Amino acid sequence: MMIVESIRTGAIEIWSHKTRSFLSFAAIAFGVAAILYTFAHVNEMQKRTRETFELAGPGRININKKRQRGGEESPGLSKGLTSGDAVVIKKALPNLYMVSPHLSTWAEIQYQSFREHISVKGINLEWKKRNWLYTVKGRFFNQYDIDTAARVCILNEPGGWIEKPWWMRRAKKRWGWGNKFDEWVKRVELVGRKIKLNDQIFTVIGILKNPPQDKDPRWIGRDASVLIPLSTAQRYFNDQQRGGAYVPDALSDIVIDTGDENTVDTAMQRIKNILTVRHRGEEDFDLSDWREVVSQRLSRQKEQAIQILSVGIVAILAGGVGIMNVTLATIFSRIKEIGVRRAVGATRMDILSQFVTEAMMLGALGGIAGIAMGLVGIEKLARDGADKLEALLIWHYLATLGISVFAGFIFSIFPAYQASKLDVVEALRNE
Amino acid sequence: MIHLDNITKNYGSGETEFQALKGVSFEVPQGEYAAIMGPSGCGKSTLLNILGLMDGPTTGTYRLGGDRVDDLSDELRTGVRRDQLGFVFQSFNLLPRMTAVGNVALPMGYSRIGTEERLARANKLLKRVGLINRGSHTPLELSGGERQRVGIARALANKPDLLLADEPTGNLDSKTAVGIMNLFKELNAEGMTILVVTHDRAVADQADHVIHMMDGLVREEERR
Numbered sequence A: 001m002m003i004v005e006s007i008r009t010g011a012i013e014i015w016s017h018k019t020r021s022f023l024s025f026a027a028i029a030f031g032v033a034a035i036l037y038t039f040a041h042v043n044e045m046q047k048r049t050r051e052t053f054e055l056a057g058p059g060r061i062n063i064n065k066k067r068q069r070g071g072e073e074s075p076g077l078s079k080g081l082t083s084g085d086a087v088v089i090k091k092a093l094p095n096l097y098m099v100s101p102h103l104s105t106w107a108e109i110q111y112q113s114f115r116e117h118i119s120v121k122g123i124n125l126e127w128k129k130r131n132w133l134y135t136v137k138g139r140f141f142n143q144y145d146i147d148t149a150a151r152v153c154i155l156n157e158p159g160g161w162i163e164k165p166w167w168m169r170r171a172k173k174r175w176g177w178g179n180k181f182d183e184w185v186k187r188v189e190l191v192g193r194k195i196k197l198n199d200q201i202f203t204v205i206g207i208l209k210n211p212p213q214d215k216d217p218r219w220i221g222r223d224a225s226v227l228i229p230l231s232t233a234q235r236y237f238n239d240q241q242r243g244g245a246y247v248p249d250a251l252s253d254i255v256i257d258t259g260d261e262n263t264v265d266t267a268m269q270r271i272k273n274i275l276t277v278r279h280r281g282e283e284d285f286d287l288s289d290w291r292e293v294v295s296q297r298l299s300r301q302k303e304q305a306i307q308i309l310s311v312g313i314v315a316i317l318a319g320g321v322g323i324m325n326v327t328l329a330t331i332f333s334r335i336k337e338i339g340v341r342r343a344v345g346a347t348r349m350d351i352l353s354q355f356v357t358e359a360m361m362l363g364a365l366g367g368i369a370g371i372a373m374g375l376v377g378i379e380k381l382a383r384d385g386a387d388k389l390e391a392l393l394i395w396h397y398l399a400t401l402g403i404s405v406f407a408g409f410i411f412s413i414f415p416a417y418q419a420s421k422l423d424v425v426e427a428l429r430n431e
Numbered sequence B: 001m002i003h004l005d006n007i008t009k010n011y012g013s014g015e016t017e018f019q020a021l022k023g024v025s026f027e028v029p030q031g032e033y034a035a036i037m038g039p040s041g042c043g044k045s046t047l048l049n050i051l052g053l054m055d056g057p058t059t060g061t062y063r064l065g066g067d068r069v070d071d072l073s074d075e076l077r078t079g080v081r082r083d084q085l086g087f088v089f090q091s092f093n094l095l096p097r098m099t100a101v102g103n104v105a106l107p108m109g110y111s112r113i114g115t116e117e118r119l120a121r122a123n124k125l126l127k128r129v130g131l132i133n134r135g136s137h138t139p140l141e142l143s144g145g146e147r148q149r150v151g152i153a154r155a156l157a158n159k160p161d162l163l164l165a166d167e168p169t170g171n172l173d174s175k176t177a178v179g180i181m182n183l184f185k186e187l188n189a190e191g192m193t194i195l196v197v198t199h200d201r202a203v204a205d206q207a208d209h210v211i212h213m214m215d216g217l218v219r220e221e222e223r224r
């Protein structure tokens, strides 16, 4: 085959019909960009999941209070999830690395003229055992704070972005996109100050500075804005009632870390047994294995990726039809040339391969343009552009390029075959 | 070289069927300079396309250098056309976007000759047809006579055994035509077998063998 020759004529042909060629590979380029983005996205997701596991430990179990729906009120046999549950679990399974009970709620924070509804979470010292990626300004809680149900609080300062994509910055400026609390914590010096949570006065003892969001592997959404001792939360922010009686040590959830992936299943079974007995058979809690949570999240993200991928594939198909169109047009305008080439000795195969080569070159151009577009797009538009780009491997580029070249190949076969079937004399007579 | 036996060619079918060749037989021995003459529409081009293996006869046998070539597959036919035949067209049929060298080198590409040799041979052929400094020009930048010289150089590219030409001087003025005629004469003197279709008595006069056609048949042959 005259590959080099075909490429040369192909290049001349593509160059001399720039607009037509450009239009035909533009769609391919969009498709390639979308596919590249999908690769980057999936890759980064996997990387983050790995990091999350390393950070959170593989032995995580969440116990969540089941939300009570109206009309399904508990008969009051069970008190719901309580600190007592946490204590018993800890006693029954002394090898657990962490048993961290929480009570989450909402409150109005007030400081001078600043007022905002924010989430508040009561925690104890166990909380610090996992997910610890903060730097502390001021101090963290100590046992004394917990024991005395002190009215002290720690504010969560978001990490912000190292490099926020420009469009997010714009949007924030224009529409006030962004979190008021976050802005406030960042702006005002608060350690040692007194703030109000609902009607209680609290002293800010520390600020937890989160790592920058684009480097934070804890991608499971944001934590509560204000942390307070669990005992304090139970005293001032607890409205749990069961069967008409107030539950003083209510919890909203307990996070457990067995410290080892292999013990998760047995631990879960035992915890379930303990809680079922303690709650007198009332199933008012949800036990979830962290791995399950993560895999659910992953599969949701994967679904998203597949959607983007299908858009990419559709775009490439559209581009392929474009290439088919261009190949047909090219052939139609070059019937005479085909006749001449056949007359001087080109076989049908030579003609076929020439047009297929040309279409594959168009595909390759589309692929290259698409990769360029994808790279620029990810860098400028995506949330963690740099990380996403880093996650791309050489084979991702090759695969996307391959797909677009293959599209050129597949979609030109039919028109090129038609061209190769032309009658020599008829073709020569064509003007 | 050429051995034709009772060649017919039908166009169309049924009502519109038309017989362009009605049983043509003649021979052209190796090294001969032959010319075909005849009124317009008598089937000269049809015959030459069959001789040039660009079209097949409806019936009859065609032997080229002793081998039957009328019943070959398309691929084999293309191979013979490429390696043993050179075809010169009335309207040149050069590729407009290629330079003269590129046009001449084209058939060699299809016979898989390496780029370097191809260019060297193309330049030599251009020199042979008297176009030393025109190699990098495209056909649009060449005169009619020069274009036909490029066409002849291209026909000679794969060192054919037989050169076929369909009214090679038909699109040229008489002065330019003489140059082309001389070139044919020289090529024949070097041993090339040539078969020319022409309306031009002057062209026919320099041939060894003139075949007169009429209504799809050979009416008369003169040999000198």
Ligand SMILES: Nc1ncnc2c1ncn2[C@@H]1O[C@H](COP(=O)(O)OP(=O)(O)OP(=O)(O)O)[C@@H](O)[C@H]1O
Pocket (backbone or CB within 6 Å): B011, B012, B018, B020, B039, B040, B041, B042, B043, B044, B045, B046, B047
């Ligand atoms: N593809 C075709 N379909 C039908 N009829 C055809 C076809 N090609 C040629 N003919 C007819 O066959 C006859 C011979 O045509 P041909 O081109 O061989 O004539 P010619 O001798 O070369 O004429 P000229 O000297 O004008 O070039 C003509 O009557 C022409 O109309």
Ligand SMILES: [Mg+2]
Pocket (backbone or CB within 6 Å): B044, B045, B046, B166
């Ligand atoms: Mg004719």
